[in-house]
Amino acid sequence: MPKIARKITLVPLDGSTAPRVLFSKPDKSKRGSPWLRPLEKIEHRLLLANQAGAEELLRRHERSNDRKRDGWITNAGTNVYKAAREAYRTYRKLAPQILPK
Numbered sequence: 001m002p003k004i005a006r007k008i009t010l011v012p013l014d015g016s017t018a019p020r021v022l023f024s025k026p027d028k029s030k031r032g033s034p035w036l037r038p039l040e041k042i043e044h045r046l047l048l049a050n051q052a053g054a055e056e057l058l059r060r061h062e063r064s065n066d067r068k069r070d071g072w073i074t075n076a077g078t079n080v081y082k083a084a085r086e087a088y089r090t091y092r093k094l095a096p097q098i099l100p101k
Contacts, residue, residue: 045094053087 008023032040060079064071072079092099 042095042098046091049087049091049094052090053083056086057083 006025007021009019009021011019057079060083061072064075064079068074
């Protein structure tokens with residue numbers, strides 16, 4: 001059974017009987033308290049922004065190392081600063097109401 005199918009219904013061609021449900025995927029219930037969901041959303045967005053910053057730092061680290069011998073150490077401060085700015089920009093896009101420009 002493919003994972004994309006939510007429901008499989010058998011509809012008779014002659015219309016003599018009512019359609020019959022052969023398979024129905026159970027609805028997922030949300031786990032967690034409803035009053036904590038806004039905080040969870042904010043944390044999720046913050047983690048996505050941190051991930052974007054970490055990926056940017058890794059990309060800049062490797063690029064600095066490719067360009068110069070021990071280039072990662074000479075460009076470390078600049079790379080960290082620019083990666084932090086990227087994380088901040090990403091978070092501002094995800095949650096504009098929380099962080100100012």
